[in-house]
Amino acid sequence: MPETPAHLSVSLWRGGREGRYEAYTVPRRESQTVLDVVTYVQRHIDPTLTYRFACRVGMCGSCAMTVNGHPRWTCRTHVAKVADGGNLEIGPLENLPVIKDLATDMAPFFEKWQQAKGVFAPSATRSDALARIKPASPARLAADAAIECINCGVCYSACDTVRWNGDYLGPAALNRAWTLVNDERDAGNTARLQAIAASGGCHSCHSHQSCQEHCPLALNPTASIAGLKRRAAAAYLKGELKA
Amino acid sequence: MNVRLYVWQRATAALMVPLVLIHIAVIFYATRQQMTATDILSRTHGSIVWASYYGLFVAAVSIHASIGVRNVLAEWTPLAERHAGQFAIMAGIVLALLGAHAIFALVVT
Numbered sequence: 001m002p003e004t005p006a007h008l009s010v011s012l013w014r015g016g017r018e019g020r021y022e023a024y025t026v027p028r029r030e031s032q033t034v035l036d037v038v039t040y041v042q043r044h045i046d047p048t049l050t051y052r053f054a055c056r057v058g059m060c061g062s063c064a065m066t067v068n069g070h071p072r073w074t075c076r077t078h079v080a081k082v083a084d085g086g087n088l089e090i091g092p093l094e095n096l097p098v099i100k101d102l103a104t105d106m107a108p109f110f111e112k113w114q115q116a117k118g119v120f121a122p123s124a125t126r127s128d129a130l131a132r133i134k135p136a137s138p139a140r141l142a143a144d145a146a147i148e149c150i151n152c153g154v155c156y157s158a159c160d161t162v163r164w165n166g167d168y169l170g171p172a173a174l175n176r177a178w179t180l181v182n183d184e185r186d187a188g189n190t191a192r193l194q195a196i197a198a199s200g201g202c203h204s205c206h207s208h209q210s211c212q213e214h215c216p217l218a219l220n221p222t223a224s225i226a227g228l229k230r231r232a233a234a235a236y237l238k239g240e241l242k243a
Numbered sequence: 244m245n246v247r248l249y250v251w252q253r254a255t256a257a258l259m260v261p262l263v264l265i266h267i268a269v270i271f272y273a274t275r276q277q278m279t280a281t282d283i284l285s286r287t288h289g290s291i292v293w294a295s296y297y298g299l300f301v302a303a304v305s306i307h308a309s310i311g312v313r314n315v316l317a318e319w320t321p322l323a324e325r326h327a328g329q330f331a332i333m334a335g336i337v338l339a340l341l342g343a344h345a346i347f348a349l350v351v352t
Contacts, residue, residue: 164318197246199324204244229249236246 004028005086008079010037012049013091017098021089028086034074035063037088038102051102058216061152065102066091071157073216093157109153112169117195118176121188131185143182146175146224148217155211155221167200171211171221174202178224181231190240197232197241205229248310255307262300287349294350301342309335 008028011021026040035053042049053063058076065074067082068089079088096104113119124131133140155171156162162170177196180186196202202225211221235241273283287293313331317324 161318167324199245201245203246203249232246233250233253236250241246 004080007086008037008083009087010041011087011089012038012041012102013098014049014101015098016100019098019101021091028079032079034065034067034072034077034079034082034088034090037079038065038074038090049102050100059150061150064093064152064154064157066094066157071154071214073152073154076216093153095157095159095162096153104153106153109156109170109172110151112173113151113176115195116169116173116177116201117188117192118173118180119188120180120183121186121191123185123187133184137184139182139184142227143179146219146221147179149175149219150217152216154214154216158210158214160208160210161204161206165200165204168204169196169201171205171225174205174228175211175219175221175224177202178228181228193228193232193235194241196228197236202228202232244310244314248313252307252310255303258303259300259307262296262303265296266300284349288351290350294346297342297346297349301339301346305335305339305342308338 005028008026010024010026012024013019014022024041024045026037026045029036035056038049038051039053042051051063051065053075054060055062056075058073061073063074064071066072067074067077068084068087070082071093072082074090082088090102092098092102092104096106096109099105135144149172151172153172155175159168159171161168174196177192180192181189205222205225207222207226209222212219212223215221232241276282309331312334313327316322316327316330320327322330
């Protein structure tokens, strides 16, 4: 078994869009995560380092960064899994504006959730009885398969189509739309299908499956988008959508 | 790419599947039978069936390919989507004219 090096050679992105990578040496620890490495640099070497995190247990989706070329949730990514010969290169997420260092502006990401009508549109009031949804119904199973997204932005950063087409809504927003399309309680599907069937919507996806490969929760946004494509095409052929 | 272009591109792709298979089968038949160009043209001249078959093929190719060209231009070049669409329409027209010219030569002249 190869000996664990005592130190890691870490390159961190510093600055905004026009920044550069700077080198740091960080002590290697047992069960060390990439977020631990970044935190060490900020607390012991350079307190001006900017990055974002909150829960540290893989729930909040705040700490995603680009690690050795791949977008990852850093709090749940062990150094042992990704350090290439004791080397780490950590940058901000791609496909999003860089605020400073490792922190990106997530506004475009969440604006696209709004554009994709990723908000629940209730069909009942609080006075009505609770909806009874059969857990084994096909629609509920489809929604369940996609619903655990934590909005980390890893899929958005990994997506080639987002890189090529700034108007593309992206895997996360479309995955969210798919959960709502399959929610029997939701009343917003006409507007939602219209939104995701427009230019930059689900039909722009090339099914490269980078989102599926990188999703830290092992979700499959490509499958959700394929479902949206079928649903929107059927609605269009029935004359329910304007093109 | 919106749903209208998506449906057209998929529909023309589905249409081309049998057309391509028939086209390949015809090529195999003609070569196996050692048919010359004169033999082939003698069978296609004045044929409504071959004119319709390749007319449909050319129409499907022109629509399908021009939508693809539009996507490539919109994603990989600085062209705005509207201009990519205009260029793709021109590419589709060129393909249709070239195809129509070939069919004319096959069936009429």
